[in-house]
Amino acid sequence: MIVAPDAERSAVGHAITTLTPLRVKEFKVAGKPAGYAVSGTPADCVKLAVGALLGRRPDLVVSGINLGPNTATNVIYSGTVSAATEARILGVPSIAVSLGTFADPIWPTAASYARRVAATVLRRGLPERVLLNVNVPNLPLRQVKGIAVTRQGVSAYEELYDLRLDPRKVPYYWAAGSYRMSDVDPQSDALALHNGYVSVTPITFDLTAHTVLDEIRRWRFR
């Protein structure tokens, strides 16, 4: 069953819709009912699917396949990852799948690995509050080097903005920063993908920085 936004939603992060209603349209593929198009965000789609649209709780939510990688700091902005995260919040095992290109996608490679990772998760289950973020290189299947279990990298976009004038000479800004690949750790998602591996990163929505808790407990706040 497919439940998806009714148009592209880029960089919406984990936005959810509470102040306005959501419209839902059934859609067909090859003449047969295939799913629902929702006037909301990817995370809305999962909440609505589990809360209202599906007759029963799903065994697994697969979010994607997204056109474009969701590695390193981009994971934070990703609607694809957020939809999978929302499923895990609701207690449903989930994976997010993204393809490492913005043009000329080789979908069958990503589909093949999505199926393998999904089957593995269905068989083994997932640790509590953990989901898998999968990024597939845009290569023919035979050229993929294998699966690498990775960490989230540190590469990010630059915070550059163009200042322009509209037709009425009123200024506006437009995000213009480009992606700065700065990962050097071969076990990072960004570099593994770059090197031709399918990157599988276990991620969590527990944002607590557990390793510094003790240090900060010793601080005097004044």
Add this chain to the structure above:
Amino acid sequence: MIVAPDAERSAVGHAITTLTPLRVKEFKVAGKPAGYAVSGTPADCVKLAVGALLGRRPDLVVSGINLGPNTATNVIYSGTVSAATEARILGVPSIAVSLGTFADPIWPTAASYARRVAATVLRRGLPERVLLNVNVPNLPLRQVKGIAVTRQGVSAYEELYDLRLDPRKVPYYWAAGSYRMSDVDPQSDALALHNGYVSVTPITFDLTAHTVLDEIRRWRFR
């Protein structure tokens, strides 16, 4: 210097605006220039402030004070927290401050603790990739029990939706789930706040589930 969305942005998570331009208006407080109103999300405001609007890099970003707590699973949906996270991604120390009420806010209490935590961060710095998520109980200053350094809790909203008919009898859905307080750990943000403490949670944007990496490295994906 204040840089803020030009209207309320609730539950936008870490959405950022790349496909459309951003408008910026200077605004005054008591006749003096005080900051900028931006036609974007909280995270946009920080990116734009650091990338274009401010003359120099800020020493600290304070996001908030938000009307309403950002504890437990709500941290994921929070525009307030995402703005602070964006600052930290850009390398600027940051804190997010939220007030534990939706009505009759006692702002001076939150402001007082925001100042204390901000001063402490300016003095001590923050660990790499870590920021502080601060939630202040809506109490007179003297009734606050102190500061508790906490973990992110597990409480969440229920995934309930109302199915309704619009004036033209077309159905629509509206998020109707209520917050289900399920935290029992007194060191969780939600329960500390509930118990009258200022909750300070060190959080990170490294979502890697480090504790399960070794386990998942042993999986055979097939």
